[in-house]
Amino acid sequence: MENDPRLSLRLHFIQGLTFGRGKADLLQAISETGSISAAGRRLEMSYRRAWALVEEMNAHFRSPLVESSRGGAKGGGAALTELGAAVLADYRKLEDMLRAAPELDRLRNALTDMSEQK
């Protein structure tokens, strides 16, 4: 009952900001692991990249989606802000809505059957 690997939804707003499955999964992984680096490992992306995505999100939203702290016993950590959690939830809602749409099934059925291809 994990996320449907066959589909992802990318929203493209003006001025180049996009928000899609990658950022949503990253937010979720951060909220579940408590750190950017652990989230990066889970999603098999470099810390560099995960951090860059977080920075991009924080910059494009009215207030940060992720807040982080350095140092300490565990080296630091990160967590979703209230807005971060809300954005993630809204995105998942849109995903669910899409997944439930009959038009999506029709589109899928129109695709070539890839089950036997590499």
Added chain:
Amino acid sequence: MENDPRLSLRLHFIQGLTFGRGKADLLQAISETGSISAAGRRLEMSYRRAWALVEEMNAHFRSPLVESSRGGAKGGGAALTELGAAVLADYRKLEDMLRAAPELDRLRNALTDMSEQK
């Protein structure tokens, strides 16, 4: 009543196939102009690119979305197949559904106000 320039929806299926605003607009332009090259001009993309997109779509769907003919008085032309029209219509439906969703408004409102930026 034109398409919302602030938003675009990209569906990403397995094996690298994506279907988003660009391909949808191209299909629509082909159906309205009757040729790939005219559609490309309208959308300000090279014929090379427009044709490549058509080829990609035709390859990934069970049957072609666009059928074309060469030569003749007008040099040739292209038109949507029944499936092509159906795919386009379904995609627009999904767009509309998304646009009407309250979650999308919430996401937009959470973005930084870009009205005063370059």
Added chain:
DNA sequence: GCTGGTTATGTCTGGGAAAACATATCGGAA
């Protein structure tokens, strides 16, 4: 048998994004 506009492809190259690599910094705990 030319003409013209279109479809259909091949090739080359520059730029930009992603990955790889490298540090610097932080601070609680032991």
Added chain:
DNA sequence: TTCCGATATGTTTTCCCAGACATAACCAGC
């Protein structure tokens, strides 16, 4: 005061895709 794991960035390298350019094939009509 040393250590560790995490945050925070700078720099370099790789690589792929987009666009530019070029050319062939097609065919109704004149």
